[in-house]
Amino acid sequence: MIQKKVCMVGVFGTGKTSLVQQFVHTRFSEKYHSTVGVKIDRKVVELKGGEVTIVLWDLAGRDKDEDIGASYVRGAHGVIYVADGTRKETCEQVADLQRVATAAAGAVPAVIALNKCDLVADWALSSADEAALAARGTLFRTSAKSGEGVEAMFLAMATALIASPEGA
Amino acid sequence: MSGTPPVPRDDPSPTPRDEPGATGAAGAPASSDELRRLRALLLGDTRTRVDGIETRLEAMELTPEALAERLPEAIALRARQDRQLGVALAPTVESAISESVRRRPGEFADAIFPVLGPAIRKAIAETMAELVGSINRAMEHSFSVRGLQWRMESWRSGVPYAQVVLRHALVYRVEQVFLVHAETGLLLAKASPPDLAVPDADLVSGMLTAIRDFVGDSFAQDAAAGGLRTFSVGELTVMVEPGPHALLAAVVRGQPAESFRRKTQETIESVHAQFSNALTEFDGDSRPFEPVQPLLQDCLVTVLDTDARPGASVNWRPLAIGAGLVLAAVIALSALSAWRWRRVIAALDATAGLTVVSSDRGWRSGSIRGLRDPDAASPGATIAAAGGDTLHITQRWDPYLSLAPDVVIARARRALGEAAGVRYALRGDTLVASGHAALDWVSAVRARASLPNGVGATDLSAVGLDVPAELDPLVREISEARVLFDVGSAVPGAAGSASPSALARRLSELQARVRDLGGDVELGLTGRSDGSGTDAANAALSQQRADAVRALLAPRAGGATIVTRALGATQPLETADPAARARENRSVSFAVRLLLHPSVR
Numbered sequence: 001m002i003q004k005k006v007c008m009v010g011v012f013g014t015g016k017t018s019l020v021q022q023f024v025h026t027r028f029s030e031k032y033h034s035t036v037g038v039k040i041d042r043k044v045v046e047l048k049g050g051e052v053t054i055v056l057w058d059l060a061g062r063d064k065d066e067d068i069g070a071s072y073v074r075g076a077h078g079v080i081y082v083a084d085g086t087r088k089e090t091c092e093q094v095a096d097l098q099r100v101a102t103a104a105a106g107a108v109p110a111v112i113a114l115n116k117c118d119l120v121a122d123w124a125l126s127s128a129d130e131a132a133l134a135a136r137g138t139l140f141r142t143s144a145k146s147g148e149g150v151e152a153m154f155l156a157m158a159t160a161l162i163a164s165p166e167g168a
Numbered sequence: 169m170s171g172t173p174p175v176p177r178d179d180p181s182p183t184p185r186d187e188p189g190a191t192g193a194a195g196a197p198a199s200s201d202e203l204r205r206l207r208a209l210l211l212g213d214t215r216t217r218v219d220g221i222e223t224r225l226e227a228m229e230l231t232p233e234a235l236a237e238r239l240p241e242a243i244a245l246r247a248r249q250d251r252q253l254g255v256a257l258a259p260t261v262e263s264a265i266s267e268s269v270r271r272r273p274g275e276f277a278d279a280i281f282p283v284l285g286p287a288i289r290k291a292i293a294e295t296m297a298e299l300v301g302s303i304n305r306a307m308e309h310s311f312s313v314r315g316l317q318w319r320m321e322s323w324r325s326g327v328p329y330a331q332v333v334l335r336h337a338l339v340y341r342v343e344q345v346f347l348v349h350a351e352t353g354l355l356l357a358k359a360s361p362p363d364l365a366v367p368d369a370d371l372v373s374g375m376l377t378a379i380r381d382f383v384g385d386s387f388a389q390d391a392a393a394g395g396l397r398t399f400s401v402g403e404l405t406v407m408v409e410p411g412p413h414a415l416l417a418a419v420v421r422g423q424p425a426e427s428f429r430r431k432t433q434e435t436i437e438s439v440h441a442q443f444s445n446a447l448t449e450f451d452g453d454s455r456p457f458e459p460v461q462p463l464l465q466d467c468l469v470t471v472l473d474t475d476a477r478p479g480a481s482v483n484w485r486p487l488a489i490g491a492g493l494v495l496a497a498v499i500a501l502s503a504l505s506a507w508r509w510r511r512v513i514a515a516l517d518a519t520a521g522l523t524v525v526s527s528d529r530g531w532r533s534g535s536i537r538g539l540r541d542p543d544a545a546s547p548g549a550t551i552a553a554a555g556g557d558t559l560h561i562t563q564r565w566d567p568y569l570s571l572a573p574d575v576v577i578a579r580a581r582r583a584l585g586e587a588a589g590v591r592y593a594l595r596g597d598t599l600v601a602s603g604h605a606a607l608d609w610v611s612a613v614r615a616r617a618s619l620p621n622g623v624g625a626t627d628l629s630a631v632g633l634d635v636p637a638e639l640d641p642l643v644r645e646i647s648e649a650r651v652l653f654d655v656g657s658a659v660p661g662a663a664g665s666a667s668p669s670a671l672a673r674r675l676s677e678l679q680a681r682v683r684d685l686g687g688d689v690e691l692g693l694t695g696r697s698d699g700s701g702t703d704a705a706n707a708a709l710s711q712q713r714a715d716a717v718r719a720l721l722a723p724r725a726g727g728a729t730i731v732t733r734a735l736g737a738t739q740p741l742e743t744a745d746p747a748a749r750a751r752e753n754r755s756v757s758f759a760v761r762l763l764l765h766p767s768v769r
């Protein structure tokens with residue numbers, strides 16, 4: 001059995017828990033459940049190269065941007081950064097989060113989920129902002145609510161995990 | 169590994185040490201460096217010595233080829249002689265092994281794992297046997313109050329006794345063991361007893377690591393200090409044994425002993441010793457950790473407090489066992505005695521015509537009071553058959569009349585007299601007889617004024633009537649007679665024929681005597697013809713013959729009934745002399761049947 005540890009990293013309220021819920025259980029809830037500490041879920045993904053079990057660490061989004069608990073990210077095989085398109089500042093914070101996570105986990109595959117794309121009309125994001133984000137990793141527009149882009153984003157992560165001979 | 173040093177003899181180059189190997193070019197400077205040093209260390213010296221030996225051998229005219237030829241034989245020869253060869257080689261072999269272990273413990277562990285695995289499994293089997301043994305001890309020797317309470321509980325609740333013991337005497341039981349990769353929190357391997365499944369072990373594994381990280385972060389604890397070692401969830405205690413690359417987590421029900429902590433330590437050490445490479449190279453693939461199973465299984469222990477406690481138990485245990493055995497024997501004996509007594513009473517009660525009114529059982533003797541029909545089976549025989557001791561049982565039976573069918577029949581048999589061929593049954597209060605009996609016995613029964621108690625009526629219609637012995641010669645004489653006819657004639661009196669008038673006399677005598685016994689004679693005449701002629705003609709002729717004989721007998725039959733039948737040539741009489749056959753069949757033959765006279769019917 002191949003297992004990979006993947007951490008969801010992002011400011012609180014960006015939709016980390018919702019994305020995991022959507023991917024693993026195909027459900028969405030409008031209610032906001034503040035995640036305490038960390039919640040772990042897993043999903044077996046079928047790829048051309050074989051099966052891989054993704055163990056998802058959904059970290060608590062705390063108030064302070066960079067306070068993501070380095071020890072949780074340690075040993076991660078991949079990191080998914082989540083930003084909220086309706087909140088510009090969450091996109092800018094990705095840079096700080098990535099710095100902290102890379103220090104703990106090394107240069108592992110990274111995917112960026114620009115979430116809440118169902119609300120794209122309310123987005124306050126210039127194309128330059130989005131391009132800046134895309135420079136930090138493979139960018140996916142996702143919606144944990146409609147499910148759009150969620151599967152694609154996680155599959156891209158899984159593929160990267162199988163492809164990369166670990167960079168740590 | 170691929171970096172094995174080349175064997176000197178196969179190497180054409182005299183200086184193999186500086187050969188530009190593929191490893192060097194592949195950009196792994198550290199390992200190629202090591203290899204070079206290793207070669208210099210191992211081979212540099214050997215090479216020169218080998219060269220020296222070669223020259224010496226050549227001088228002795230013993231080429232390496234010749235030596236190679238003889239070496240195996242030489243070794244075998246010497247090994248047979250004495251142990252010198254082994255002694256001489258031992259230090260070299262030992263140091264080679266220890267060097268190999270030092271350099272590549274993982275590989276070495278892998279290599280000897282096949283040997284280790286079975287040994288470990290054997291140990292597990294022994295542990296299991298131990299557990300079964302301790303449960304059995306609890307089952308066998310628990311005459312203690314506690315043991316009896318458990319037995320009661322098991323009996324009341326229907327839960328097997330072993331399970332009740334487990335519930336109460338359980339000190340601790342290791343229900344799950346996880347081997348978790350320290351850095352990623354991914355599950356490497358898990359074990360649990362066959363009856364306990366572990367759902368979502370990989371999630372548990374991740375959470376476990378997260379919790380440890382959380383505690384470590386929150387209390388600023390250094391991982392080197394061990395971090396979180398134990399925590400409890402309800403009745404479960406999770407014991408964590410950290411190692412450099414992996415941690416062992418054991419989920420324990422109850423209070424684990426300190427010895428179990430040592431066991432987990434040893435286990436995590438063994439895991440690191442045996443899987444050091446796999447652990448450092450782990451990248452999510454848990455397959456290399458499948459061989460770790462036996463080590464984890466070994467941690468799945470169950471400890472009961474019925475196990476022998478040293479010291480205290482030594483003195484009282486044999487006494488308790490002895491007393492227990494005596495008590496058990498007494499209980500068993502008295503249970504046996506009570507059971508036997510109940511069986512005796514039940515057997516008596518089940519016997520028709522016996523009714524136990526009261527019974528009393530003492531330690532060795534007993535007394536029984538009851539009612540007995542005179543025609544019932546003997547109580548003594550019944551008691552003895554049921555295993556009772558008639559010598560020690562006082563009996564008192566008062567007579568009574570039983571209407572139980574068996575007794576009524578026994579009474580009837582006694583009252584009516586034995587008739588060997590008759591069977592009785594009781595239908596309502598009618599005594600139904602079947603079989604056969606002599607005419608005089610049957611008519612005597614018919615003529616009785618009173619019937620036995622319990623019998624309201626008799627039905628003898630199914631009883632066949634036998635000829636009383638004194639009438640036998642007369643009956644035989646009549647039955648064997650033949651009245652013969654000439655060909656085509658219905659006039660009796662052919663040569664050799666019985667005389668109808670003599671027959672008539674015999675018949676009237678028989679009828680008179682049978683009548684005296686309450687019966688009547690029914691004489692059957694069978695007319696026959698020989699085989700010539702048509703069937704219709706034969707049938708008519710044989711009927712005419714029978715009628716002719718009846719006409720002669722009837723007036724002088726003394727009241728006997730005469731019936732006829734005509735067989736033609738269909739069922740010929742068999743004769744000893746075939747020549748006589750046709751003659752004998754132109755005949756009328758006789759059969760005697762006894763009937764009850766209507767007055768006694």
Ligand SMILES: Nc1nc2c(ncn2[C@@H]2O[C@H](COP(=O)(O)OP(=O)(O)O)[C@@H](O)[C@H]2O)c(=O)[nH]1
Nearest residue numbers: 012013014015016017018030032116143144145
């Ligand atoms: N409309 C919309 N709402 C979302 C989406 N993802 C998350 N939310 C909502 O955003 C809030 C925070 O989500 P949550 O997953 O708990 O964020 P977390 O703190 O990053 O785990 C919740 O009320 C969600 O219902 C999305 O894709 N679209």
Ligand SMILES: [Mg+2]
Nearest residue numbers: 016017034035
């Ligand atoms: Mg959350």
